[in-house]
Amino acid sequence: MEKLYYENAYERNFVANIIEVIEEDHQFHIRLDRTYFYPEGGGQPSDVGYIESSPIIYVYEKEDLIYHVTERKPSKFKKVQCEIDWQVRFDYMQQHLGQHILSASFVELFDATTIGFHLSKEYSTIDIDKVIDSDGFKKVEDLANETIANNLTVETLFPTEQELRKLPLRKQVSEKVQGPIRLVKIGDFDLVACCGTHPKSTLEVQLIKIIKVEKYKVGMRIEFLCGKRAIGDYSKKQESLKEVARLLGVNEQDVPARVHHMSSDINDLHSSVRALRSEVICHTVEKMLRDAETIDGIKVIKEVYQNIDLKYVNNIATQLTAYPNVIALFGIEADDKAHLLFAQSKELKLLSMNVLLKDAITLIDGKGGGSDFSAQGGGKNNNNLDSSIAYAYSKVRASIL
Template sequence: MTKKLFFKNVYLKEFTANIISKEEIEGEFHIVLDQTAFYPEGGGQPCDTGTIDSLKVCYVYEKDNKIYHIVDKKPTKLNNVKCTIDWEKRFDHMQQHLGQHILSACFEELFDAETVGFHLGTAFVTIDVTLSDLSNDQAQKVEYLANQVVFNNLRVNQLYPNPSKLSELPLRKPPKVDKNIRIIEIDQFDFSPCGGTHPSYTGEVGLIKIRKWEKIRNNIRIEFVCGNRALKDFTWKNDYIYKIANLLSIKDLDVLNGIEKIYSNYHSQQKEIKKLKEQLLNYEAFALYQEADIHKEIKIIYKIYDNRDFNELRTLATKIISKPNAIVLFGARNKKAQMILSSSKQIEINMNEIFKKVCIIFNGKGGGNNHNAQGGGDNLSKLEDALKEAKNIIINQYI
């Protein structure tokens, strides 16, 4: 059994230990120490990292009451090895984990909502709470209460109660183990079974900030950050607000109103642009129809475009064939070769069959129906040949 120093002194950054076993597995060495301050992954909390002498510890896990430290090189020294914890990472985990206890307790205190899921990620922390919905006002109430718990700097105790004492404690959730039950107490505010690492006072958590939430099945998933993560979150957001305010030449407090105004103007302009584009397409369709080559009273509009939006060409073709006795043969050279073959309803020519015959010329795929067929291929240089072949088939075999 490995002696767990992280429970006796959560602030221990350096220690010495003896290596009592080492095993090579797939090029990595799994080391067991007689005692360790490295926290193994578990209970939703990631493991610690750091060094054992000059060996980098990349992962730590617990199995059969032994804690294994994975390093990339074989240790050469076995006794009195110097071990160092990545303290920035450890303290971050401590802040986030205790912040989760506080936030979960506040959800239960205010809305009788249990925490049924917890994940401590590298950037954000999430909890799943048993609520069907969450309003902005409710989220602010929870966040306010959580931060009052932080600002009051309450003492955090770890308890190992006997069964009789355990039954007297107002636990927020039942323990998952039967022996060596460890309870984290936040000075009469919250009692929760937990095997993780936490600061000794709530003030060390720093600010708790709810970032967003979403419905996940029948629960609400809360994303939040604490301490240094909250500081980083505030820093980049404040920087963005400052830059946006400068771009708009307004005060930072007026940024939302300024963006809403721009957003409203943008949508109005988009509607106007769409209307003008529609008019231009109508004029273009009319001009192409009027100027088309006529073969036995059928107008054939044949044209290849470079770098033109294919959806726009489809709309243009639809407008043209809404007129009588029209055939549209469009090609488009964009990132790939694209083709549209369309005809008015009065014309009994199967455009899909013609497309299938000519698309192989430019390595094309696609299809459609009697009056509309379209598709694309990768041989841009052969697009014109394919379109000419389609025109020849129509003129020589159908008209």
């Protein structure tokens, strides 16, 4: 089989003969006598396109033979028209050469080696073996885009073993690799073994933009976009920035300062809300203690709340039971669920809140637990919430008396 994608990565249409069709799992694996379709390999996804009117959804290489996968059985075998999806092919070419440029830039500036590469339909990543700060990433991105603008020629070489040993490769070729070694050379900037497809010039990559970095193993993972992807990402973000500026009523360049000011205002408001909530809880606790039923010197407080924050109720229970001789039995109904929260003062030993809650929570088909002094849990049956509180109250009353 002639693998023509190495001879001309820009060919979009060609004619070939079908020489074999293998049916597997309702799909048809077609082998041609010649192909420009690139099979998945070297971190690059396969081409897609058409053979006659049949969509080619995947291309792979097995035992030096290339198979084109379709869901339609071919009816024509001689001089079939083949078409490569150029938008997909050129996108992968841009991303792949962009990865070479980016990886070489990391080596040039920080001697950071690329130890992993992933190219998908939406994004690309490389993994490097060193940790670099944000200023370093900016320098790498600048060098990569300067290299693109320099319009360096991209060449393919097939050196002999003797020639290969003398070449200044960015990354040494594994001894496990058999057969001719294909090298991709970017001017005097980079030289590395690769089996993918690439543009003829760095200028065709158009743009490289690093969009996300994170620590990964001993080094870092870098997510980046090239070419049309990077330009599209910029356009979306520019539109978002315009909309944010419009909503804030400021110019685009003033958005960061405005957001920072709003964030400061929000933090101040949160502090005020917390202070007011604390004050409200104090007044609520004082009123509950004044109005509480007293049974043999113990204040028993029971309450069922509707759609209220569980943390808020928890704070009330905590402050109530900070006083001596207090038992709090609370129910909370929210979002079609029921919650129970039982608590008592530390010096009380009459009844374990954990045991009481596990007994009462069965009425709401729930689960929960805690300690002798505090327990909580939730269930699905909020129709029996009042009954659960009433049952717990009767057990407390019986224990006191």
